[in-house]
Amino acid sequence: MKEITLLDTGPLVALANPNDHFHDACREQATELDPPLFTTWAVLTEAAWILRKDIVALNRLFELGQEEFFILPALGESCLSRLRALAQKYRNLGAQLADLTLIYLAETLRTETVFTLDRRDFSIYRWGRNRGFRMIP
Numbered sequence: 038m039k040e041i042t043l044l045d046t047g048p049l050v051a052l053a054n055p056n057d058h059f060h061d062a063c064r065e066q067a068t069e070l071d072p073p074l075f076t077t078w079a080v081l082t083e084a085a086w087i088l089r090k091d092i093v094a095l096n097r098l099f100e101l102g103q104e105e106f107f108i109l110p111a112l113g114e115s116c117l118s119r120l121r122a123l124a125q126k127y128r129n130l131g132a133q134l135a136d137l138t139l140i141y142l143a144e145t146l147r148t149e150t151v152f153t154l155d156r157r158d159f160s161i162y163r164w165g166r167n168r169g170f171r172m173i174p
Contacts, residue, residue: 038153039071039170040071040127040148040150040154041075041146041148041150042071042075042150042173043074043142043143043146043148043149043150043151043152043153044050044074044075044076044080044107044152045076045080045135045136045139045151045153045154045155045156045159046080046083046084046087046154047059047153047154047155048066048067048136048152048153048154049076049081049084049101049107050084050094050098050151051063051064051088051090051154051161052064052067052097052106053080053084053088053094053095053097053098053101053135054091054094054097055089055094056094056153059154061088062130063120063152063154063174066152066173066174067106067152067174070173072105072106073088073105073106073107074107074108074124075107075108075110075142075146076104076107076108076109076139076142076154077109077110077111077112077135077138077139078085078137078138079133079134079135079137079141080139081098081102081109082135082137083133083135084098085098086103086169089138089162091124097134101141102126110142110146112138112141112142115152116138116141116145119141119144120137120138120141123141127128127161129164130158130161134161136155136159136162138160139151140162140163140164143164143165143170144165146163147173149164149168149169149170149171150170150173151170151171151172151173152169152172152173152174153170153172153173156172159172160172
């Protein structure tokens with residue numbers, strides 16, 4: 038069975054922008070992964086916001102999706118109560134919607150692996166019944 042990997046904003050930005058400090062490390066890590074990775078519209082929106090002034094990198098971001106490096110499973114209204122509970126749980130961290138949606142996806146898809154540069158927050162976040170994340174790289 039294929040391992041499901043979640044994709045956070047940091048690596049997505051780094052992969053799209055060759056001038057990013059983490060570009061080479063994330064590109065190397067990406068070659069070891071089995072696409073598609075799973076992410077959310079909240080993560081994509083956050084990445085697009087960060088890249089908004091660099092049209093080349095922004096286009097590369099969209100190309101990564103078109104090349105099916107990542108997919109965006111639908112999150113409907115049914116997830117809102119869980120996102121609300123997660124926001125309350127992590128209120129002291131100031132958890133952003135993008136992170137909350139990845140925690141929700143981890144619970145929904147029953148996966149612990151996340152491709153992230155945000156080791157501080159993802160070392161604290163828990164999914165399911167107090168399960169930690171396995172962070173890559």
